[in-house]
Amino acid sequence: MATLKISDLSVGDWVRYDGKxxxxxxxxxxxxxxxxxxxxxxxxESAGNLRPIPITAEILEKNGFVxxxx
Numbered sequence: 001m002a003t004l005k006i007s008d009l010s011v012g013d014w015v016r017y018d019g020k021x022x023x024x025x026x027x028x029x030x031x032x033x034x035x036x037x038x039x040x041x042x043x044x045e046s047a048g049n050l051r052p053i054p055i056t057a058e059i060l061e062k063n064g065f066v067x068x069x070x
Contacts, residue, residue, distance in 0.1 A: 006032045006047040015050040017043075
């Protein structure tokens with residue numbers, strides 16, 4: 001599975017680490033450390049340790065995407 005680069009990440013993105021999903025709270029481009037929040041815990045991890053969450057049709061629909069609308 002692909003790893004993420006610090007330039008791939010923005011505040012509010014969702015990522016996977018150690019089998020759990022976390023939301024990005026802060027991105028430090030100098031140290032390449034990302035502050036994550038999820039499951040009632042906050043942690044800091046290197047961007048290289050994070051994995052992307054595949055975007056599915058269900059995720060898009062929950063975020064307001066409407067097929068065929070421009």
